[in-house]
Amino acid sequence: MAPPEPDSVARELPAWLALMVDVDPSVEAARQRIGRLSRLFTRMLDMVAADQDMSLGDWEALSVVVRAGGQCTPTLLAQELALTSGTVSTRLNRLTQAGLVTVVADADGRSRPVRITADGHRRWQEATAARTRAERDLFHVLEPDQLDAFNSTLQTLLAHYETAFGEASRHDRTGRNN
Template identity: 45%
Template sequence: MGASQVPTDSYGKEEQRWVASIPGGADAASEGVRQRLGRVARQYERVLATVAAEHDLSVGDWEALSVLARSDEGSVTPGRMGEVLGLTSGTVSERIERLVRGGLVEPVEGADGRRRPVRLTAAGAAAWGAATRRRVETEAELLEEALDPGDVATLNTLLGRLLARLEAEFGPAPRHDMTRGRPGGAGSAYGLGRGEVRRAGG
């Protein structure tokens, strides 16, 4: 392997050992895609955790604000939020109560008079907008440091084809970030510095 081909990512450095450890062996190229996609996704979770902390949000609260900000109706019931984020009703209730106390969301009258949807306040919309803009800027900066525009376009095309195949097999992927490490979200599992490396699981 030439100097220009020496792997610099965490998976590349352990690829041979990783593949060899899989019972019965594995296609190295397929496993490489799987592992790198997973590790890239976990690094994006670290971006969320870092930016959330900069804006005095937990990642879980940011996820809830995102559901509300992107709702076509402008408000969401607690039950629907739980479905979207894969959370229990108790966790959703605690999250909404915390956001209400923080002045970021407010309850509105439900159509049936019983269910109490919530919506963003002006402060909530501003907090979500500021954090999301910073998240987009950070991710764009990292991408530009790693890939040139042509590579980014090619990567988007290839990922689109792969996502379409997976969705044909398993159904549409969730629209919203649903970070791991419940109940604290990425903030509890990935509150680490940019230079730190966490080994992926199987």
């Protein structure tokens, strides 16, 4: 197998190391790559959501509703996505106007639970299937044994960080408040 093409981190690392003190080059390179991969995954997710005429935030909200059995309260959405009640209201209004959720008619007026519509569920499924295909395409550059080793390494690292800092959230909690 040919050596991998140099990535942006490999090209930039020597210049950073000349400016930084007491930095482990391997740790800095790994941290930079994890951060950049995370941002690229988010970019890909934004594109998949846009293909379904949704924002990534809307898709994440629909995911919470689906995981909750097809119906949930604004409070649950706020907790799962770490959003303010105002942001949840804005997002639910947008999802309702798009016909992706409906307000449960016979519910207590204070909690206003929402239920995913058939169209909302269809679009969520289509976006999720497209995400799965896109991720498969991204990882095809790794042989199955490389992907297994990569997952094992990531599992070790994530377990260590979760022991130190608590379990990571399912969704990013910054940058997408609407």
